[in-house]
Amino acid sequence: MKRTISVMVGRGSVNHNSRKFHAKNTDPERSHLNVTYCRENIKAVYHELFDEALERYNAKQTRVDRKIENYYEKIRSGKQEKPFHEIILQVGNKEDMSADSDEGWLAAAVLDEYMKAFQERNPNLRVFSAHLHMDEATPHLHIDFVPFTTGSKRGLDTRVSLKQALAAQGFKGGTRGDTEWSQWVRSEKEQLSAVMERHGIEWEDKGTHDKHLSVLDYKKEQRTKEIAALETVKAEKESQVESQERRLKELAPAVKNMERLAADFSGDPEEILPEVGTLESGKSYREKKAKPLLAKIVQVLRSLYRAYIELSERLVDVQMKYNRVCGENSRLNDRMTEIWLENKKLRQISTDYTRVKRVFGPEQVVAAVAADKQREQAEKGRKRPRRSLERGGR
Structure with missing residues (x-):
């Protein structure tokens, strides 16, 4: 039995991987078959790795502005390093290793054995989230990790660095096409192939994952990936919408409180001002009653005005963000519908093509396709000289 190996860079959607929400390409009825190896909070992992x-x-910094308060936030908001990386590994494809087949369970056993040795083999890649998915078309493994290096001479002596983490594990980059990452991926494929051999599967190494796919299968796979990615973005946008709605609700009581205060001091002055005491002089009334009351009213009005300005700005900001997120969500829904329809059409074409091969025989169909391609090439060849002559005649 020969099978290919696919290793892809993941988007790193931990919520999707742990099935806090489901994309359209998952089968929730099979999600109980998924395996969670670990699911740690990345911020806790950062504290573990980098706090010391x-x-x-x-302690070495003499200037306060050079001190780092939160290392995770510094990396997350910076541009030099990603907070973490994700790889996705798969044995075979949905045609020969379907998740609901015996071969699929064999692929799951291979990936399970591979995963259990991953952390020990990669000491500089701290795994904090790892999941084996059995509720999609083909079993596959998501591994999320924080790459780190020790003994650094700049910045923190233990810091985030993919390049240095892989270098510490013996992968030294050479040419542009032979980077630390590409060397490491090749090594991990070889580790996975060794596990496959123990399960009676030979690695069908075709150089790249995509080359062994038919054009239709490749397009369908790409659309499926794009839909999954859009589902992730959509879930994030929906979360943002909920957040903005909560903020609008939080602002409502403050607005009501402002209205109440304004009402308290918007009555008739005669009702607000205290009565003049018996034998009380005008000066005494002014100093002891009128001025303190006026000062209080001025203070309240200033507070109301400041609160009004602040709330108005926040309300406008929240409303703009809310409208923007709603618009983005609407566009995502349109795009997902468009991709889903295209994918459905591709699946139908692929099914029809399989039927044609079954009715007429695969050899005859392949020969007919080859003949038609030759006819197209010959037709193109006949058309080119005529266009050349026309241009020459002018």
């Missing part, structure tokens, strides 16, 4: 190094770094 961060303390040493900050």
Whole structure:
């Protein structure tokens, strides 16, 4: 039995991987078959890996502005390194290793054995989330990790660095096409192939994952990936909409409170001002009653005005974000519908093509396709000289 190996870079949607929400390409009725190896909070992992190094770094700084308060936020908001990386590994494809077949369970056993040795084999890639998915077309493994290096001479002595983490594990980049990452991926494929051999599967190494796919299968797979990615973005946008709605609800009581205060001091002055005491002089009334009351009213009005300005700005900001997110969500829904329809059409074409091969025989169909391609090439060849002559005649 020969099977291909696919290794892809994932988007790193931990919520999707742990099935906090389901994309259209998942079967929730099979999700109980998924395996969760670990699911840790990435911020807790950052504290574990870098807190001591961060303390040493900050202790050396003489300027307060050079100290780092939160290392995770610094990496997340920076541009030099990603907070974490994800790879997705798969044995075979949905045609020969379908998740609901015996071969699919064999692929799952291979990936399970491979996963259990991953962390020990990659000590500089701290795994914090890993999931084997059995509720999609083909079993596959998501591994999310934080790459780190120790003994660094700049910045923190223990810091985030994919390049240095892989270098510490023996992968030294050479040419542009032979980077630390490409060397490491090739090594991991070889590790996976060794596990496959123990299960009676030979690695069908075709150089790249995509080359062994037919054009239709490749397009369908790409559309499926795009739909999954859009589902992830959509879920994030929906979360943002809910957040903005909560903020609008939080602002409502403050607005009501402002209205109440304004009402308290918007009555008739005669009702607000205290009565003049018996034998009380005008000066005494002014100093002891009128001025304190006026000062209080001025203070309240100033507070109301400041609160009004702040709330108005926040309300406008929240409303703009809410409208923008709603618009983006609407566009995502349109795009997902468009891709779903295209994918449905591709599946129908692929099914019809399979039927044609079954009725007329695969050899005859392949020969007919080849003949038609030759006819198209010959037709193109006949057309080119005529266009050349026409241009020459002018």
